[in-house]
Amino acid sequence: MQFEVLATCNTTRARVSRMKLPHGVTLLPTFMPVATQAAIKGLTPQQMEGLGVTLILNNTYHLNLRPGIEVLREAGGAHRLQGWNHNLLTDSGGFQLVSLNKFTKITEEGALFASPFTGEPTMLTPEESISIQHAIGADIIMQLDDVVSSLTVGPRVGEAMKRSVRWLDRCIEFHEKSGRNTVQNLFAIVQGGLDPVLRDECLDEMVRRRESVAGYAIGGLSGGEEKDIFWRIIRQCAEKLPADKPRYSMGIGFAEDLLVCVALGVDMADCVFPTRTARFGVALTFNGPLNLKLGKHAKDFNPIDSTCPCPTCSDRISRAMLHHTVTHETAAAHAVTLHNLAFQARVLGQARDAIMNGTFPTYLRRFFAGYFGDVGYPEWCVNALRSVGVDLLEGNPNAKVVKGDGAKWEYSDAM
Ligand SMILES: [Zn+2]
Structure with a gap:
């Protein structure tokens, strides 16, 4: 991997890199769509x-179960299997240890x-996770971590x-011995829950191994913790x-x-949210999410967003049509x-442009005003953006601020 920082705010x-x-x-910064089953x-x-997407995520745990490592090896890896x-990037399977922890x-x-x-008992070791990720052949592979x-x-x-630190060492050793480390890039995953002391200890240990890893992930968050701690x-x-x-x-x-993560120094993120919420009938826009199932869209012949360059909007598929068919x-x-x-x-592309142009704080204020202006920030x-020098309420001191995790969108039952 070659990594170069092009601009910092x-x-x-x-930063843009x-x-x-x-x-x-x-x-970077970029959002990685999730193709769990290589789709x-x-x-x-x-x-x-x-759409201009250049980096997606596949799921190791699921690909190992189906189609299985032999098919992946025979295909010459997941790029060929899926025509991508x-x-x-492949995750390590560690997250499933949380999401499937009953088993x-x-x-x-x-x-x-x-x-x-x-129902057969299956052991996933750090070495086995890396070995499966070698068969998948992703450009970025993740260490197996012990996720709680x-x-x-x-x-x-x-x-x-x-x-997770000990398993990182096993992943590094296995990866280096395999010789695959010249073409596949191993990332470490920082753990330590919501405890700053444990996070610091993990950071110290993992940063010490910087010569052996290509990048770092921040794991163990986004599991329902308070956003102010997140x-x-x-x-x-x-x-x-x-x-x-x-x-x-x-x-x-x-x-x-x-x-917020980009402003705090994060470069990459992934989530099933945008694709999952789409299947539930929710379109994301710069004025906030739009629940297409609501009756108010039944006679609205505008596209989701007339400024959006995506095929759906530029073909002017109407909200009325989507209301009529979505979820069916x-x-x-x-x-x-x-x-x-x-x-x-677009959210991240515009963020990159703004960072390059030196206008990122203005972009943040404009984005949040458009997205949360009506429902409250x-x-x-x-708080998070104030900690890095951006006051979202600047020039708008009477803006509504919502405590806790923020606005309850009209789609709260449909995420
Ligand atoms: Zn669109």
Whole structure:
């Protein structure tokens, strides 16, 4: 990997960088759409390409179960299997240890879980995770970490953090011995829950291994923790991570979360949110999310967003049509998914432009005014951005600020 910082914001910790991987260049900050089963739900690789997306995520745990490692090896890797010629990142399977934890037992050796298809006990070790990721052939691969839910408290959090450091060493050793480290780039994952002391300890240990890793992820967040704690942990990690490596926040997909993370120094993020919410009939726009299922769209013949360059909006597929078909017809799911991924790309593309032009604080104020002007600014966003020198309420002191996690959108039942 070649990683070069092209510009840094004078006010916040945001930066624009150029990451060159075996399958091309990706400009950061970027949002990575999630193709769990080597397929973005509702879109073809050509459509992804058409949106200008250059980096997507595949899921190791799921690809290992189906189609399985032999098929992947025979195909020559997941790029070929799915017809995707751009960059690919695979997670390690660690997250499933949280999301499927009913079936999982963690030992020092690895994670033991029952296959959801056959019930057979299956052991995922750090070495095995890297070996599967080698067969998948992603440009960026992730260490196996011991993940606990962000709501977990007590000694388990520290135990999981320390084990994640030990498992990182096993991943590094296996990866280096394989010789695949010249074409596949291993990222470490910082753990430590919501405890700043544990996070610091993990950061110290993992930064010490900087010569052996290509980048760093911030893991163990976005699991229902308070947002005011979430941003403080992101800020702490982004500050301590080396400036010459990419920083990846896992599981972040709401526009406000993305922009706050970027301002705190994060370069990459992924989430199923924009594609999942599309299938539930919600279109993302610069004026906030739009629930297309609501009756008010039944006779609205405008596109979702007339300024949006995505195929759905430029073909002027009407809100009325989408209201009529969304959640019933697959074509509507495709149309809204296309739009939502274009929206994510525009939010971050415009952020990159603003960082390059030295206008990122203005962009943040304008974005939040458009997105939250009517429903109120989430207080945690105001706090987080103040910590890096941007006052969202500047010039707008009477703006409504919503405590807690922020606005309840009209689609709150449909995320
Ligand atoms: Zn659009």
